[in-house]
Amino acid sequence: MALPATSLAYRWRVLRRSTTFWVGSAIVLMWVVFAIFGDFVTPYEPQGTPQDILNRLQPPSSEHWFGTDDLGRDVLSRVLAGSRRVLTVALAATVIGTVLGTAVGLIVGYYGGLVDDVIGRVLDAFLSIPLVITGMLALAALGPNTLGVIIVIGLVFTPIIAKTVRAAVLGERQLDYVTAAQLRKESSLYILFVEILPNVMGVVIVEFTVRLGYAIFTVLALSFLGLGIDPTVPDWGLMIYQHYGYLTGNIWWPVLFPSLAIASLVVGVNLVADAIGQAFE
């Protein structure tokens, strides 16, 4: 019995029925809204005002729901505004990694042979280096800046995505529609991007959402380590980094709330990724 074809419309129907997808989307959407409209929602100025210093390290109260940090800034406002940086940086990095990885995967998978052997080994070599260490080394060399973080994470993701796309392309290359395209003298670029790419798009989308979760984590891990930070914008990783020393003094709120924010965003993205992955299986 043939089941309905795996069209995009069919996948969307599967996705729409998935609770996982809706819960994940709701969480992610919430953070996206805060990232875009944060300035209108935050009860206080997230970067604080000079007078705030008088109010430092206040526990949660009716005025400051999440308490205040060591400069007296409102933690709730900083958590809400902090989603902007992590989302933009992680998204930009994942887009770069996905675009580059897809292009490399298409080329390596389609040409095969020597191209595959050489580039494949290079990719393997990159994959063998741990992610955060690579990022640290590169950022130490590049100096700390947001663009550097984006490029480094994007490049680190490229071989991972390339491997997955390559595997999908290897399957497509066997199919006769590729031979048919060669038989009418299509250019390689046309075959790669017009014939094959639409058929591996499902894999690319799944890989993109999975990587987005990792990218968020990596961005925050790097800023926790003090790499690639921009002190002028609120950053969850930086917030934890600056306050975890106070934990021993039982001052938990400047660490707990950004941690929960990280956890919820990563869980949300992963729920969406899971649901999309299942819909595309």
Next chain:
Amino acid sequence: MTGDAITDQAVLEVDDLAIEYKLGTEWKTAVRGINFSIGHGESYGLVGESGCGKSTIAMAIMHYLPRNGRISGGSIRLNGRDFTDLSGRELRQARINDISMVYQDPGSSLNPSIKIGTQVADVFDLLGVPAREHRDRVLEILRKVQIADPARVSDRYPHQLSGGMLQRVVIAMAIASEPALLVLDEPTTGLDATVEAEVLDLVAGLRDEIGTSVLFISHSLSVIRKMCDRTAVLYAGRMMAEGQTEEIFTAPRHPYTVGLLRCLPDPETGTTDRTALDTIPGVLPPLGAEIVGCVYADRCAMSEDICIEVEPELNDLGGGRVSRCHFPDEAPNLPRAVAPDPVPRRVHDQTLVEIKGASKTFMQDGHPVYALSNIDLEIHVGETVGLVGESGSGKSTLAKVLLGIHAPDEGSVITLSGGELAAELEKRGQEEIGAVQMVFQNPDSALNRRHSVHRIIGRAVQLLRGGARNEREERIKSLLREVRMGMQHYNSKPRQLSGGLKQRVAIARAFAGSPALVVCDEPTSALDVSVQAAIINLLAELQVEENVAYLFISHDLNVVRYIADRVAVMYLGRLMEVGTADRVFAGPNHPYTEALLSASPELADHKRIRLQGEIPEPSNPPSGCVFQTRCPRKIGEICETVEPELEEAEPGWFKRCHIPVEELRAAQIGISA
């Protein structure tokens, strides 16, 4: 096949079986009201086109329905015991002892990383045979399925064995417990005709030997006819007819059976006055469709008001025959859907393509693999050359060399209308490329599933024909008309089309640049019988309209006989025999062709010739004649030392064999008499 082993006690009784699949949120009925029983030692066939529910029934019997499937009514009894309601342990015991199944693809039934011997031994382990006896039992059972060197085979991994050998191993595992019922689901689909014939012989022999009952499922009417005592014909989840196999096929009493049989080329009709095949118009109703009357009514040429209003019962016609038709007596007079007009032939003597001394050597891990060796072949304007041979014989390589996908070795010459074609595709002009096109075996693979019909055909028109935008649009529309497709499919994606329509789109694409030669690589073997007939008719009509020549690659000799003007037989990268279809099918033949013909279930009316061993490795071809290692007519040392030339033994008939044609004639007529 006689039913003399049948006793009263039924091994399998299926009573009013209904099965549903859950699609989305709804349960849809896939099969309903299925009744049949299989006696001791009986072989029972389920035949029908894809989507008729035959595999669904087998899966239900085996408790292998997918998670979205369920038995919604009726019962299945094995040896009198209810088989639908078993505990996990009982089911496991039943699968070990009472019931076995063999699937279509033997490669996926075996674990690729475990040696054959170990996998077969596992079966004996489950049966409680002590470990020290495993080895002997494994060798014994492998010998039973006619594996000549069981010790060597049991030491191999699955990927080191051919498809036919793997299917033998799977059958060995299935019969190890001497099960009460053996379910065979398309066991030979995808195997070469010669291998298929051997596997079928093996199953028939084993059945006589161990007395197992067999449920045989196939889409192939000729395989069912050869293998089964009784047969049921299924359509859209309903049983349409049941009876003794011979009667079902020789005197069908249901319009669907009549229609199916008419879709097959009849070996009696020759090639010179070939007439259009009959087809079954329309398509299978969708899964779960609510049909009040006969499920076949909307495709039946003799349906009347009552057929749409009332579903017929299974009418008892006597002698154990039933037919679900209101008018079983009129079924043989079913009006044809296609007039049996002869297809006019316009074969020219003018040479279109000439292949001279074409060879192709691939390098594999530093070793040469001789895929093609010194091929000389002419294709005339507007003719069909059938290319036959087992898989691995080089048919597809020859096609790819001709198409320019593979560049042949130095010294090979291919000319098109007198002008030499460049070896590589990149160096061929757009016009030359448009002149030689291809129709692939599987339209699902050949059509980009993300592109629309309009885009698929349009792109080929744009590149192979060119012209202004509105001219190209016109051309797309006229191509769709030529392949008898309506404009409603203009923007459809392949998944919205049936298998036959998809193949029509692929054919339209091949004809975009007004080709002089179209290579058809098994263009109908992935299609259902009724669709196959329509595609063959279409190809025949297009040939006359467009004056195109075909190189028609097929393992179905019956189809080749029907469509081909000349036939070329390949073995191990060489042409073994070339001649007109009439001459080749009349014989006498090259010994290899003789074996091929005798393996065809449709054509074999004489004793089958069993070929010894497997096709040799093309990297290490045998000395002398490449067929000498398997040739049943080998005459002596000359066959091992001197490779025969492809000589014109009779006008227009070529053979690559040391045996003179008179001796072949004497020997082969002696056999068939």
